[in-house]
Amino acid sequence: MPAVRIEAPAGPVVSVAELREHLRYEPGDNDATLAALEASVVSELEGPGGALGRVILPQRWREEFAEAGLQRLALPDVTEVSLHVIEGATATPVAGPAWGRDARGAWVDLPSLASYQPGARWRVDYLCALPEERLPAARLLVKLRVGALDMQREGVVIGASPLEMPGGASALIRQLRWGRL
The missing domain is CATH 1.10.3230 (Hypothetical protein yqbg)
Incomplete structure (x- = not known):
């Protein structure tokens, strides 16, 4: 997505x-x-x-991923990240994830989906804004x-x-x- x-x-x-x-x-x-x-x-x-x-100004964005591991976010300048696992029509908050920024932008390190239902995916919500x-x-x-x-x-x-x-x-x-x- x-x-x-x-x-x-x-x-x-x-x-x-x-x-x-x-x-x-x-x-x-x-x-x-x-x-x-x-x-x-x-x-x-x-x-x-x-x-x-x-x-430019602070705003929240969302992306979904079907794979675990290191995933690049579409936007840089991320200041806050929250993670949900989506199983069917239910989105459940999950602690974490590990995330950060580097010269190539922002990233999240998503855990394995093996312990969830087949077809589960990750939803990453994040806050980003241009540096002051x-x-x-x-x-x-x-x-x-x-x-x-x-x-x-x-x-x-x-x-x-x-x-x-x-x-x-x-x-x-x-x-x-x-x-x-």
Whole structure:
């Protein structure tokens, strides 16, 4: 089973008020549009398939495994892990597991499933978030990308693709992108 987000962050990466200030809008101007653009940009950046390959704010994810042993999680920056064994429709919490992070990301070491029913599998729930010292760069990236989309929201662009990132945003993506070795 691919990684699935089970608990969203508590709030936006960048507030509408911060976006208004960044774009020099008056209070109340375009608030709904700015909130939608911020959510769209964050969804484009985050997750295993996002441009960053990681998440920005704290959130919980879930993966399932049918095999024991060392398993790589889809996202880095893990701070907490819980384990359940799934037998049929029942998920039972299990102590552990051994887990950690290294240069290649986060991992769990899952025990054998031999003592469980045939077809049992492991469910791993984990909390992850971008390290605190990298949040300013991520917030700036979201502001730059929202600003670019706001300027191009009607799709009329002369001399550039509407999907191009502004130069500063591309550099921030390269800086923040998680890459497996």
